[in-house]
Amino acid sequence: MAEALEGRRSTRRTATLASLAAELGVSRTTVSNAYNRPDQLSPALRRRVLDTARRLGYPGPDPVARSLRTRKAGAVGLLLTEALSYAFRDPVAIQFLEGLALACEDNGSGLLLVPVSPEAEDVGAVARAGVDGFVVYSMPDDDEHFAAVLERPVPVVVCDQPTDVPDVDRVGIDDQAAMVELAQHLAGLGHRRVGVLCMRLSLDRNDGFASVSRQDSARYEVQRRRLAGLRDGFTAAGVDWSTVPVVERFDHTEAAGAHAFDQLAERHPDVTAVVCTSDILALGALRGARAAGRDVPGDLTITGFDGVPAAERAGLTTVRQPSLDKGRAAGELLLDRGDRQRSRTLLLPTELMVRQTSGPPKS
Amino acid sequence: MAEALEGRRSTRRTATLASLAAELGVSRTTVSNAYNRPDQLSPALRRRVLDTARRLGYPGPDPVARSLRTRKAGAVGLLLTEALSYAFRDPVAIQFLEGLALACEDNGSGLLLVPVSPEAEDVGAVARAGVDGFVVYSMPDDDEHFAAVLERPVPVVVCDQPTDVPDVDRVGIDDQAAMVELAQHLAGLGHRRVGVLCMRLSLDRNDGFASVSRQDSARYEVQRRRLAGLRDGFTAAGVDWSTVPVVERFDHTEAAGAHAFDQLAERHPDVTAVVCTSDILALGALRGARAAGRDVPGDLTITGFDGVPAAERAGLTTVRQPSLDKGRAAGELLLDRGDRQRSRTLLLPTELMVRQTSGPPKS
DNA sequence: GTGAAAGCGCTAACAG
DNA sequence: CTGTTAGCGCTTTCAC
Numbered sequence: 001m002a003e004a005l006e007g008r009r010s011t012r013r014t015a016t017l018a019s020l021a022a023e024l025g026v027s028r029t030t031v032s033n034a035y036n037r038p039d040q041l042s043p044a045l046r047r048r049v050l051d052t053a054r055r056l057g058y059p060g061p062d063p064v065a066r067s068l069r070t071r072k073a074g075a076v077g078l079l080l081t082e083a084l085s086y087a088f089r090d091p092v093a094i095q096f097l098e099g100l101a102l103a104c105e106d107n108g109s110g111l112l113l114v115p116v117s118p119e120a121e122d123v124g125a126v127a128r129a130g131v132d133g134f135v136v137y138s139m140p141d142d143d144e145h146f147a148a149v150l151e152r153p154v155p156v157v158v159c160d161q162p163t164d165v166p167d168v169d170r171v172g173i174d175d176q177a178a179m180v181e182l183a184q185h186l187a188g189l190g191h192r193r194v195g196v197l198c199m200r201l202s203l204d205r206n207d208g209f210a211s212v213s214r215q216d217s218a219r220y221e222v223q224r225r226r227l228a229g230l231r232d233g234f235t236a237a238g239v240d241w242s243t244v245p246v247v248e249r250f251d252h253t254e255a256a257g258a259h260a261f262d263q264l265a266e267r268h269p270d271v272t273a274v275v276c277t278s279d280i281l282a283l284g285a286l287r288g289a290r291a292a293g294r295d296v297p298g299d300l301t302i303t304g305f306d307g308v309p310a311a312e313r314a315g316l317t318t319v320r321q322p323s324l325d326k327g328r329a330a331g332e333l334l335l336d337r338g339d340r341q342r343s344r345t346l347l348l349p350t351e352l353m354v355r356q357t358s359g360p361p362k363s
Numbered sequence: 364m365a366e367a368l369e370g371r372r373s374t375r376r377t378a379t380l381a382s383l384a385a386e387l388g389v390s391r392t393t394v395s396n397a398y399n400r401p402d403q404l405s406p407a408l409r410r411r412v413l414d415t416a417r418r419l420g421y422p423g424p425d426p427v428a429r430s431l432r433t434r435k436a437g438a439v440g441l442l443l444t445e446a447l448s449y450a451f452r453d454p455v456a457i458q459f460l461e462g463l464a465l466a467c468e469d470n471g472s473g474l475l476l477v478p479v480s481p482e483a484e485d486v487g488a489v490a491r492a493g494v495d496g497f498v499v500y501s502m503p504d505d506d507e508h509f510a511a512v513l514e515r516p517v518p519v520v521v522c523d524q525p526t527d528v529p530d531v532d533r534v535g536i537d538d539q540a541a542m543v544e545l546a547q548h549l550a551g552l553g554h555r556r557v558g559v560l561c562m563r564l565s566l567d568r569n570d571g572f573a574s575v576s577r578q579d580s581a582r583y584e585v586q587r588r589r590l591a592g593l594r595d596g597f598t599a600a601g602v603d604w605s606t607v608p609v610v611e612r613f614d615h616t617e618a619a620g621a622h623a624f625d626q627l628a629e630r631h632p633d634v635t636a637v638v639c640t641s642d643i644l645a646l647g648a649l650r651g652a653r654a655a656g657r658d659v660p661g662d663l664t665i666t667g668f669d670g671v672p673a674a675e676r677a678g679l680t681t682v683r684q685p686s687l688d689k690g691r692a693a694g695e696l697l698l699d700r701g702d703r704q705r706s707r708t709l710l711l712p713t714e715l716m717v718r719q720t721s722g723p724p725k726s
Numbered sequence: 727g728t729g730a731a732a733g734c735g736c737t738a739a740c741a742g
Numbered sequence: 743c744t745g746t747t748a749g750c751g752c753t754t755t756c757a758c
């Protein structure tokens with residue numbers, strides 16, 4: 001980045017507040033006031049200062065120097081699970097971003113997307129971010145970037161995962177309870193032979209079946225809890241969870257969902273319901289199932305999680321979560337003045353959306 | 364923002380590089396080197412420095428102070444047409460963002476979304492952004508925020524509009540030529556009675572027909588050029604452009620597109636083709652047309668512009684533009700070292716995608 | 727209404 | 743390999 005930006009425009013690095021003051025024969029204070037406290041000087045003098053500034057090409061107080069002095073950067077840092085660019089492919093993340101952006105806007109704060117290189121050791125980006133606080137979106141347990149955030153002496157708000165971090169506010173949903181509810185819905189319809197499609201459970205790629213022990217030790221708390229909710233709900237309905245096939249996918253795409261469905265269906269052709277831990281996966285599964293000639297919900301039930309717009313269009317039965325509200329709440333939690341006593345946790349409501357991809361089992 | 368972030372965590376503002384050095388009995392340089400130039404001191408000493416830092420709760424060099432000293436912020440600022448949050452609703456903007464994020468990632472730069480309040484005078488946010496350069500996405504002519512960006516002594520890259528800004532690089536497409544091609548396609552099919560749906564042409568809301576003079580004086584250059592392209596293309600086919608109805612919409616949503624279609628169809632029921640200057644509008648028009656019982660493309664042709672995923676799914680005939688590439692190119696143009704001589708303009712290719720919403724006129 | 731003094735916390739020559 | 747010297751550009755009491 002060093003010389004990268006040494007361009008045409010940047011060469012006109014010219015006047016400073018001090019040189020302007022000298023030129024005008026006034027003190028630096030006065031010039032500073034002209035910009036920051038217009039009421040502290042006569043309008044005439046202020047006008048003179050600003051005019052001279054323009055003539056000298058003085059661009060106004062340097063933002064970085066001001067930040068150093070005032071001890072505030074005017075920006076919120078955002079740390080994301082994946083590469084920065086991935087966020088713009090995931091509809092849930094996009095909605096979260098929109099909500100967060102809204103909160104920042106209201107506050108006049110900038111939103112700094114912290115570059116987290118692919119698998120980078122480069123924790124440096126976190127240390128180098130000039131921000132007044134961090135919002136951390138859905139990180140795996142024991143993430144080093146997150147650890148780096150915690151090192152910084154600024155407030156932090158986590159969305160979703162990980163939970164139970166001392167001195168850190170959090171906003172999320174009750175993933176486990178939401179899944180219990182979904183399981184009850186399906187069990188109520190009569191489903192007993194179910195299969196599950198879930199997102200990655202650890203940092204190492206495992207595109208295939210996930211054992212119960214792998215499920216329980218998942219490094220992604222959200223997935224762990226969603227699976228736990230399904231286990232609780234189905235177990236209560238008399239299903240032996242250890243017999244329930246869970247297929248994991250590292251990539252979070254519809255294609256992955258479709259392929260995971262094939263894998264599940266091949267080995268367990270008898271399942272009557274496929275529960276997916278995300279809408280994207282479910283949408284893919286739906287496509288895969290229909291491509292395989294299955295009738296949904298006629299002879300197969302498929303459900304998702306998240307409540308993205310595409311799921312609604314597809315009539316997918318799913319659990320809706322307020323992604324945008326999570327973003328806004330995270331921003332507000334970070335930026336809101338006031339009662340910042342002990343760490344707060346905000347759990348937002350979810351809603352089971354029964355639509356057209358779930359029904360009673362065929363037989 | 365001031366006290367907003369004075370929280371639990373932030374109170375542990377403690378050691379500085381200087382106090383650490385004092386504690387260790389070494390110079391500040393040494394401590395600085397421990398962080399920035401590990402090769403400049405013995406591993407043993409470095410370890411001692413780092414250990415003591417941890418013990419004292421020293422979080423490492425303050426990013427803002429470092430930025431002041433090194434004269435680089437490590438971040439790129441992004442200025443967007445609308446409120447920050449709008450960007451996350453527009454699929455074209457999202458793709459642009461993704462591309463830009465990719466370029467930033469590669470460079471290890473942060474991406475700072477500059478908060479531009481709704482209709483804010485608050486140009487201050489631009490002045491206050493600690494960034495090494497700005498990417499400006501599709502701004503109207505004579506925008507004051509953009510003007511504020513130009514005041515800053517840093518490099519600037521504009522995407523799309525406005526064009527012809529001195530000393531500023533630009534990336535975009537040839538909107539006019541792309542529309543000429545589309546017009547030729549439609550004229551070739553035999554369409555002579557056409558109608559147009561376009562995005563806002565100025566900052567004041569005008570949800571209705573736009574006169575030729577309003578078209579020509581549009582403050583949004585992209586819309587101006589797309590309309591000009593249509594005019595050129597259809598005029599060449601013998602159409603009197605002054606008779607072509609152009610319906611404008613301030614909001615860029617499918618609902619607006621559908622409603623605009625109704626408005627057009629009511630007053631000009633005889634048009635055989637509706638050309639929209641964006642896919643969103645076209646998707647809305649398509650919905651409106653079908654809701655009105657029209658057969659597309661049977662008795663009505665509808666086209667879009669942009670090439671968003673939803674347009675592909677809908678089989679919409681449109682002009683595809685490489686939104687992601689534009690974002691990446693903008694980032695690279697800003698960050699790439701090297702030949703930064705005079706201002707560069709990068710025009711990316713577009714492609715006419717003839718799909719299932721265009722066909723010969725009915726009669 | 728205006729100025730003087732005192733750094734914010736850090737890095738970068740350049741000596742040693 | 744380590745320390746000295748000089749600020750980066752600005753804001754902010756606190757007197758005048």
